[in-house]
Structure formats: structure tokens, C-alpha cells
Amino acid sequence: MPEGSHRFTVGAIRCTVLADGYAANPAPWVFPNAGAQELERAIASRRLPRGEVIIPYTCLLIESGREAVLVDTGAGAAGTTSGAIRARLEMAGLRPRDVDTVVLTHCHPDHIGGTVSACGRPAFPEARYVLAEAEAEFWLGPHRALDGLRLPDEVKRTMHRTSRDCLAALRFHLEPIDRECQIAPGLRAIPAPGHTPGHLALLIESEGQRLLNIGDAAVHPLHLEQPEWENGFDLEAGTALRTRRDLLDRAVRERMHVMAFHFPFPSVGRVAPRAEGGWCWTPGW
Ligand SMILES: [Zn+2]
Numbered sequence: 001m002p003e004g005s006h007r008f009t010v011g012a013i014r015c016t017v018l019a020d021g022y023a024a025n026p027a028p029w030v031f032p033n034a035g036a037q038e039l040e041r042a043i044a045s046r047r048l049p050r051g052e053v054i055i056p057y058t059c060l061l062i063e064s065g066r067e068a069v070l071v072d073t074g075a076g077a078a079g080t081t082s083g084a085i086r087a088r089l090e091m092a093g094l095r096p097r098d099v100d101t102v103v104l105t106h107c108h109p110d111h112i113g114g115t116v117s118a119c120g121r122p123a124f125p126e127a128r129y130v131l132a133e134a135e136a137e138f139w140l141g142p143h144r145a146l147d148g149l150r151l152p153d154e155v156k157r158t159m160h161r162t163s164r165d166c167l168a169a170l171r172f173h174l175e176p177i178d179r180e181c182q183i184a185p186g187l188r189a190i191p192a193p194g195h196t197p198g199h200l201a202l203l204i205e206s207e208g209q210r211l212l213n214i215g216d217a218a219v220h221p222l223h224l225e226q227p228e229w230e231n232g233f234d235l236e237a238g239t240a241l242r243t244r245r246d247l248l249d250r251a252v253r254e255r256m257h258v259m260a261f262h263f264p265f266p267s268v269g270r271v272a273p274r275a276e277g278g279w280c281w282t283p284g285w
Helices: 036-045 085-091 109-115 133-140 153-169 237-253
Strands: 005-010 013-026 052-064 067-071 101-103 128-132 174-177 181-184 187-191 200-206 209-213 257-259 268-273 279-283
Touching: 005 200, 005 209, 013 085, 013 200, 052 085, 067 181, 101 181, 109 153, 128 133, 128 187, 133 153, 133 174, 209 237, 237 257, 237 268
Parallel strands: 067 101, 101 128, 128 174, 209 257
Antiparallel strands: 005 013, 013 052, 052 067, 181 187, 187 200, 200 209, 257 268, 268 279
């Protein structure tokens, strides 16, 4: 596979993770309630850059039988360091019209931005776009619903505008769901609220193998090691922490691989409980 793509199989289902790009976010956006010294120590011990946290965007292509499903679409043309998903799909052998289903774990711009082309049309013209009904309703509602986020106002305004505009462009192609359900053979959507009201996790299962895509229930491996560290993009932090714990406990209990959209590429790996609390992350499939 070309650089930025990694292919593996979950039973009979072919999965490919595709890098769309990345963002460099100020550390307080990613870890708003972490103690300053603890955070400094954690960042220094991993030799990560200070001040900014690199947040990759990794989409998941699922090819199950005759169906091609793309989970999340990256940020589209909005940023200079993202928007590679279309080229990566073509390198994987798929044209935009070959994508049958797009699943949005939620409607933040880094997940929905790639659904719309530069001229404002659905980027995957033959696809149905599946998302939670509560998610669509939330982003089509008023901007002040984002007031509680610990982010600059300009970031919140841009987020709301991008999400609303993408949903408007997709309005005849949306398939909202309102509960846990099967989306395609071997693919289930699981409500995972907190990060956003209609945030979804996805379970891919075939021949006894399982992959749990947790979306943005954790956006950095430090969110596993420090399960009380919140994410500044979580709309309801308490609910988000409970959801994170439920998903990771389930992954451990049921011996699943895990995918997290913002974890370092290839963004798939395994979790194991740590004696001191939280979970450790081992990348790879
Ligand atoms: Zn995200």
C-alpha cells in the first residue's frame, strides 16, 4: 500500500486506514483539565513537541462483500494540512462514486468536511450518508449550543458554520439513525454520546474478529493513560468520560482491536488495563 494507507482484514472484511492529514492544536484545547506539571511531564517523557499537539486524521474504508463504506471523511479543503482522503481512496482503487455509504461518527469539521466538494456538492455522489439523528438536529440548531466548549469563539463559530453547511449540502442524501443498528454486513453503529450529542462508535465484526472504532471518544493516547483528562472539544465532558470508559472496558473484555480517528497513524491498536488505572495503547493490527 502507498504511504498513508494501511490494509488489514477483520475476518472476511477488508479494512484500509487512510490518512487525510493532521492539525496542530494548542495543548489546552486537547487536555483542558490536565495539571500543568503533569502534562509537561507526560509530553516531555514522550519527546512530543511542547505547546502544540499533533492530531492526525485517519479515515476507515470498509469493504464488505460488494459494499464500500467510508467512515469519516477528514477535513476536506478547509485546511492546508488535510484533505488527502480523495487521493488516498483513488490509490486504494476507489473513485468517489464507488463509495456506497459514508458513516459520520459525528459532524465536527475534521470528520464531515470531506463530504462536500469544492463546488458545494456531495463529494461521494452515489453514497448515502449515515449519522445519528440527534447529531444532525444538533448542528442544524443554534450556534449558542456550543457556548460550553473550552475553545476560542472563532473556533466554535467556524465549527458550527462548516458542519451546518455540509449538512445542508447533503440534505437529500442523509440517512439518520436513532438507535444502535446494523449499517452494512458486519458493521454496527453504537451510540457513544458526550463528545457530541449524536457521537457514534462503530463495531466491525466478522468470523470472530472485531474492531471497535471509538471515533473521538479519545483523541490522544494520553486520554487512555489518564482517563480523567478531558478533551476541550467534548460538549458534555462527564458523559464523554463515561462513554470512553464503557467503550474501552468493552474492548478489553471482548478482546477487540480499537481504532481512534486521531491517534498516531495507523490509528489501530489494542488496549490493555494498567495497574495504576487507565489503559495502555499498543499500535498495530
Ligand atoms: Zn475529530
